[in-house]
Structures are given as C-alpha cells and as structure tokens.
Amino acid sequence: MNYRSPIPARTRTRTTDHVLELRGISKRFGAVRALSEVDLDVYGGEVVAIVGDNGAGKSTLVKILSGVHPQDSGTIKFEGTAVSIPTPTAARDLGIETVYQDLSLCDNLDVVSNLWLGRELRTGGRLDEVEMEQRSWMLLRELSARIPSVRVPVAALSGGQRQTVAIARSLIGNPRVVILDEPTAALGVAQTAEVLNLIERLRERGLGVILISHNIADVLAVADRVVVLRLGRNGGEFRVADTTSEMIIAAITGASDLAARRGPTPLRSA
C-alpha cells in the first residue's frame, strides 16, 4: 500500500486501462440539482480535465469521487467493479487520492512529516524517520521536484513547492487516480510550469489524473481530454489534440450548444 519503488509500478498498457467509469451520476442538495446524469471516464496514463463555470458541478463531482458526499443515483465502476465510496478513507483505500485546493498541509511540520502524515512508517513502534526521509527524496527526485530540504517546515516553501509537496503526498499510498483541484490557482508563471511538469510525471507513471481547473491555457497545456460540465450536466467532451480554447469556452458558457455538438470529433455530447 505504501509507496516503495522509485520505478513506476504500473506496467499495464496505458489508455486501454479503464480505471474509473461513472454513469448517470446525479446529486441534489435540497432543491438544487447539482449534478444530473453525468458520465465520466478516466483511463490510466491520461489527464482528464474537468472544466465548467462556477456552479457547473465540478466540485460536487470531485466530492463524490473523493468520498465527501455519496451520489444519489448512478454507478461508479473502479477498475471494472462497481464500488461505493461512502467516506474519504474508502476513496483512499480504493486508490483515489485528492489534492485539495487549500493543500491541506501542516505548516508547522516538515516536508517528510507532511508527506507521510497519517501513514508514517515505523520500526518497533517508533517512527522510522530515516526510511521515510530516504523514500521522500526518492519520490521527489523521481518527480524531478525541486525542494531545497525535506527537513524545513512546509511554511518555509514557496507556493509551487507547497503544491509539489501536496501532490507528492498523494502518491505515497500508490494510488490509481489522483484528483487535483485547481492546482495552479494562485501560482506564478514559473511555479505553474513546475506543477504542470509534475502532472505530466503523474501521467508517465500510468496514473489516471483528474484535473479541475479554471485556466483553459493550463488545461490545453497538460490535459489529454477535456470534459465540460454545464449546469450539472455533461456539456461536451473534447480531445485536446483537436480542439481550441474557443470551442471549450463556447461549451462552458453554452454559447453554442450546436457548435459543441457538431464540433470536430466530439467524443460524446450532452
């Protein structure tokens, strides 16, 4: 369960590796229909961006996947088997890790402590700091992450480095899917580039990456597929290779539902 090898453990063929399959997911909060009949597929070794306006249902979808709220109806298949995700721990045990927007790091603890928080390695009841530090360095090196020291409090790191730590932490449990909620919000240009590189590393490791973002440029830079949510429904799905930001924006705003449907190679339309 714990991260061990510096070599990617996944040897399965990519893209045919159907990790997550969501069908007909609906969720209401009181009178508000947050999601209705939403479908989503995630494959290993692929970055799927979920985009949409505020209130489009991105966060709700992520919360269903990370076990914060269960869905009202619809099925979730994980690696081909139907699963329910009632709690965050259940999501994590399945192999779905979420990197929250506010990072969830403990500023007073150092990088190693944050990486292993809740999953500390022990020898004879005591924390095995040496092993944890060694594996932290191996993981960070593998991600080509630039962290000056793993023994400084996380508060001493820059925004990009903190995001790196948060993402690296999600890998400690050797997950199949990593959900990144707005990873580049509030980052500078160089730091954003660093984080986007990191996302590509995750894809190289064969992970399914779900990227929630408002920033279309970042999405186009790193995603393979873009799923648009609009008013709680699927608003179109595009391959990044043959789409433009205009088309995505049109789908987000609903300016041209027709265009989205007739656009070049829509994989599936609402």
Add this chain to the structure above:
Amino acid sequence: MTVDRAPLDASDERGLLPEGIRAAAGNLVARIRGGDLGAAPVIAGLLLIWIVFQLLNPNFLSSTNLVNLTMQSAALGTSAIGVVLVLLLGEIDISVGSVSGLASAILAVGYVQMGLPIALVIVAALATGALIGLAFGLLRTRFGVPSFIITLAGLLAILGFQLFVLGKTGSINIPFDSWIVQFGQQWFLPPWASYSLLGVSVLLFAVSQYSNSRRRDAAGLNSTSTMLIVVRSVVLLVVLGVAIWYLNLTRGVGAMFALFISLAVVMHFVLTRTRWGRSVYAVGGNVEAARRAGIRVNRVYISVFMLCSMFAALGGVFAAARLAAANQGSGGADANLTAIAAAVIGGTSLFGGRGSAFSAVLGILVIMSITSGLTLINPDSSIRYVITGAVLLFAVVIDSLSRRSRAAAGRA
C-alpha cells in the same frame, strides 16, 4: 531511472546542508533570527533571573535553596507537562488546579480516613483524572464547545467535588511515616545513583544519536558527524553533572523531582518519536489537514485531554505528598494558572503545534526561581504575583513576536 550514489538530499543544489560544528552553530543563529527560538530565550531568562537574585541575596544559589526549588517544582511541573500537551493542540485546560486539588483530596481521604492502600488510592486519583479528561474531550469533540469554556466549567465543578470529598474536616494531614510523604519530602537519590542515572542517560543519548547517524549514512542521507555527537554528549554530561554535583553538596536530587524529569523525558520521546505524537503536532498545526490525512482527530483530542487531567491528578498527588496534607486550598489560588504559565513561559506556543515537553521543566524552574528569590528577599506575596504575571505576559509577547518573525522568515 538511475540512482547515483550522491547523498540523496544533496541532489538539489539549492539545498542547505549543515556540516560540522561550525555550521551547526551557524544554523542555530539563523534559526533564532528566523524566530524559531526554541529554548534559547527561556534559558537566557532563567540565567538572568538567577544572576539578579544571587546579587540581591547570596543565599539564592546556595545548594540548600536550589534543592528546595527543585522539590517545589515537581508537583506543578508535572501538571504543566499535561498543559503542554493541550497547548500543542491549540486548546487550553484551565482546570488543572482543581483536578490536582481533587486528586490531593482523594489521596488524603482514601488513605487517611478510609485506610485504603496508598497505591490503590493513587490509581483511583489518576483514574478520576482520566475520567474528567474523557468528559472534557467528549464535550470538545461532540459539541465543539471551546475548551476554555469547558474547562472553566470544569474548574468550578471539580472544585465543588474537591470540597465534597474533603467533607467537613476541610484539612487532612497525611502521616509523615507513610511512603508517599517520605517520597515527597525525604527521599533523595544517593549520589552514586544520581551519577549513574546521568551516565546511563547520556550514554543512551549518544548511542541512539550515533546509530541514527550510521543508519542515515547507510541510507544515503546527510548525517551528524561523530565529532558533533561527542561534543553534544560531553556538553550534556558536564552541564547536568555539575548541576547534580551541586545539589549533592546538600540533600541531593529529590526522588520526586527525578520522577518529574523522567516523565518529561518520556513525554518528549512520545511526542517526537511516535505516530500519536506526530498526530498531536499535526492537529495543532492544521486540524483539517490532519483529518484529511486520515488521522482520527477526535481520538487525538480525547487522549490529550485525558492525559492532561491525569498529569494534573499526578501533580495533585505530588503536591499532597510534599505538603503532607490536603485541604480546601489544595490546587487553588495561583496553582491553577502557574501550571499554564509554566508551559507558556517554557516556550510552548499558545497557538498550537509548537512546543516541547521540556518547556514544562524550564517554565516551572523560571516560575519557582522567581517565587523562591522573592521569598528570600521579601516574604510578602503581593509583589510575587505581580512579577510572575509580568513574566507570563513577557513570555506570551515573545511567543507572538517570534510567530510574526517566523512568518516573515518563512518558518511559520
């Protein structure tokens, strides 16, 4: 992916690795400048207090007085260890005085009036503490009531229990020949025992540092040089050795004080080397992050409140042993806030997530030094309260300022 043999942590050219003693000293200076003060201001303050009082009254630093000082520190210091734990979570427990008063009362009534064996009564007192802590923890986690209010209510209610347990007598003396009073007043480690205890402790310290350093070497991480370990061990040996030698000039190291120090060492180990300790710091740093990391936050809260009240109860047992009595005033008056003040003065942050079990030791030594020094100069207690209050305020200001400069230096 190739793994070259360069130390793993030296692979980033921007990394700052301390090497050798000079670098270690430089690191310390940089840390203090960055607002990561550690124990430095407390130790400096303690030395300053000692110098001032020694100048005002040459008896202050006499071995007799210092032995007394250590004996007076043990009871409240033990309560302060519990307060450190609660403060690490960013919570507070202002009922420690009442809990220790209740424990004193249980000891006296159970042993003297009911004739039960002392060990049994002590267990009962500790169990009472645990129950009280459990109640605080449940109230805190189930209803989310601020711990200040819970423990304020606890302070009053438990004081009521204390008066109830003591009954009409009001004050109960514990016989001098009982082992608990002997332990609190008369038992001192014989010199050979105190020196060998010191020797064994320093040896253990050196061995664990050395083996850790070897493991880090083997794992390809930067390690503490053997020279630095030797220097640290020798400094520790000399400083503590001189202190023990000086106390041994008269009565020596009290058994109760030795137990108090051992408890602080044990708690330090638990806080820094176990998963539970790590989760205490994590919850104090960012509760939400801890929860998301899968830490059972409620259990951490409850266990910490239980431990705090148990330490308070043990402190009450120590206080009764020291006084050979329990009365309606036990654990009252300033005892309550002194334990909290000790933890804060010792360098545990009121904001949570930062501090050490040793701050209870340092803090209580500061407070007891002030008390003892002022008593030597002028037995009037009015000025004592004012000065202790001023020192507490000073400590909290230092805490706030260092928090600010940590933020500026990026050390949070």
